[in-house]
Amino acid sequence: MFSARSHDGASFELANARHGFAIDALDDRLQARTAHLAAGADAACIFVNDVADAEVLHILARLGVRHIALRCAGFNNVDLDAAATLGLTVVRVPAYSPNAVAEHTIALILALNRHVYKTYNRVREGNFSLEGLVGFDLAGKTAGVVGTGRIGALVARLLWHFRCEVICVAPAENPRVTELGMHYVGLDELWARSDLISLNCPLTAETHHIVSVASIQRMKTGVMLVNTGRGALVDTAAVIDGLKSGRIGSLALDVYEEEAELFSEDRSSEVITDDIFSRLLTFPNVLITAHQAFLTHEALAAIAETTLANLSDLQAGRPCENEVRRS
Numbered sequence: 001m002f003s004a005r006s007h008d009g010a011s012f013e014l015a016n017a018r019h020g021f022a023i024d025a026l027d028d029r030l031q032a033r034t035a036h037l038a039a040g041a042d043a044a045c046i047f048v049n050d051v052a053d054a055e056v057l058h059i060l061a062r063l064g065v066r067h068i069a070l071r072c073a074g075f076n077n078v079d080l081d082a083a084a085t086l087g088l089t090v091v092r093v094p095a096y097s098p099n100a101v102a103e104h105t106i107a108l109i110l111a112l113n114r115h116v117y118k119t120y121n122r123v124r125e126g127n128f129s130l131e132g133l134v135g136f137d138l139a140g141k142t143a144g145v146v147g148t149g150r151i152g153a154l155v156a157r158l159l160w161h162f163r164c165e166v167i168c169v170a171p172a173e174n175p176r177v178t179e180l181g182m183h184y185v186g187l188d189e190l191w192a193r194s195d196l197i198s199l200n201c202p203l204t205a206e207t208h209h210i211v212s213v214a215s216i217q218r219m220k221t222g223v224m225l226v227n228t229g230r231g232a233l234v235d236t237a238a239v240i241d242g243l244k245s246g247r248i249g250s251l252a253l254d255v256y257e258e259e260a261e262l263f264s265e266d267r268s269s270e271v272i273t274d275d276i277f278s279r280l281l282t283f284p285n286v287l288i289t290a291h292q293a294f295l296t297h298e299a300l301a302a303i304a305e306t307t308l309a310n311l312s313d314l315q316a317g318r319p320c321e322n323e324v325r326r327s
Contacts, residue, residue, distance in 0.1 A: 001045040002030035002037075002072075005264065008071075017302035019312055029260065035059040043067035043311055048074060048127035048291070049260035053231055061086040067314050071307045072096075072294075073228060080326035090324040091310040095150050097299030104293035105198055105228045108252035109295045112140070112224065112287045130225075132284075136195075139163040146173040146193030146210065147201025147229065151273075156182055156197050167193060170201070177242035180193035191215050198225035203230035211235060216242040222249035228293045236276050243283050250285040254293045263290045 001008065004025035012023055019231040024041065028034045030050035036059065038044045044065050046052060048142050052068055057079060061069075068078060070092040083090050111117055113135040122129065143164040145156045153174045156166050166182040168174075169190050178184070187210075197219070201207050209233045211225065224246055227234050236257055242248035256262070258274055280286050281320070294303075305321065 001025045001036070002028060002050050003264065006326050007295070008304075011300040011304040012074040012308070014215075014310050015301065019262050019308045020055065021308060021311065023220070030056060032056055032059065032294060033108075037061065038065050039063045040101055043069050043314075045069040045307060047075075048077065050077060051260075052078040052083075054079045056261050057082045057086055057088060067091065067311065069311055071303045072203060075324050076230065076232075079323070080324065084326050087136055087158040089314055089320075091314065091320055091322045092324050093303050093306045093310075094322055095261040096302040096306065097294065097296055099152050100296040101151045101200075101228055101293040102255050103157060104254060104289070105151075105155050105226060106158050106198070108254065108287060108289070109138075109196065109198070109224070110228055112226075112250050112252045117287055118284070137199065138196075141165070141195040142302040143168060144169070144190040144197040146190065146199050148177050149200070150201075151228075152178050152198075154198030155200055158199075164196075182307060187215075191218040192220070194223060195220060196226065199227040199229045199233050201226075201229055201233065203232050207233040208232050209238075210214075211239065213241070216247055219247060221247055223247070224250045224252075226252040228254040235285075236280070240276065240279055243286065251279075251280075252289075253282070254286045254289045255291055256288070259291060269303045 001023055003028060009025045016023060026037055028037060030046050032055050035056050044060055061225055066088065068083060068088055068090045073092060073094050074094055078090055080090060115135065116132045119133060134197045139162060141164050143159040143166050145152050145166060145168045148156060148168050148170040156168055156177050160166050160180050160182060167185045167190055168177055169187050173184050188248060216238055239248060239251060243251060254276060262274065262277065309323050310320050
């Protein structure tokens with residue numbers, strides 16, 4: 001198990017009592033120079049920032065690894081063509097706790113809008129000024145939700161409960177959204193009408209940099225943008241220009257395109273050499289969390305149980321409903 005943290009170890013140990021696998025939990029991120037650590041394993045269990053490109057998969061296959069077990073929903077970091085060619089089975093966790101990510105999305109929206117992070121620091125320093133803390137009512141605002149799968153549909157419903165007018169974009173309509181009277185629109189209309197935009201879609205060739213210079217130019221001046229999906233949904237350089245011009249009024253990120261070199265580690269004593277990320281940190285209207293939207297007890301338990309159940313199916317030669325195949 002690559003990129004394993006203490007919370008991973010605890011949840012997998014508990015779930016493994018019902019499966020009995022031998023698990024070697026490693027702090028190391030999977031990449032070409034660490035792939036050799038999987039020698040002797042039947043499966044490599046990986047997370048969102050592990051690298052499973054063709055080079056890495058060839059190394060794993062030579063070592064005897066037969067399965068790639070993603071303990072996340074996204075699989076954009078796996079070369080599925082190479083996996084198929086090498087005979088490697090890829091499985092994932094399609095839904096571990098949509099509530100966790102949806103609730104964190106709403107938390108970011110509220111904290112950013114009402115400047116909770118600023119107030120927290122001010123009060124601790126004895127500063128009780130209200131200057132610069134004016135927010136806005138969510139009620140009556142137009143909220144655009146990009147992607148209405150399990151997570152996006154919950155985000156839309158929660159925003160509806162805040163009495164927003166919710167408009168959505170997705171390849172297919174979700175009845176859990178339309179039954180409340182929310183509407184699907186075209187992407188250009190969503191950009192133009194939304195006071196706040198939440199990105200909850202998967203990363204694909206079509207959604208890569210869906211937020212770009214062109215799309216930002218179509219947005220309302222002062223729009224709030226929130227991304228709890230995948231970092232590469234956003235062209236970060238374009239967003240920085242949008243923040244500087246005021247077109248983007250505020251930004252909340254739980255994911256970042258180049259996060260693999262930053263997130264999940266304590267880098268407080270280091271110089272951050274990513275100039276784009278460092279620039280983001282200079283804006284007073286930007287709130288960033290380190291890919292923690294999924295991080296609840298319930299989600300961790302579901303991730304561990306589903307991952308090990310996937311591997312149990314493969315070990316027993318049973319069909320696994322969570323297998324990922326190239327399209």
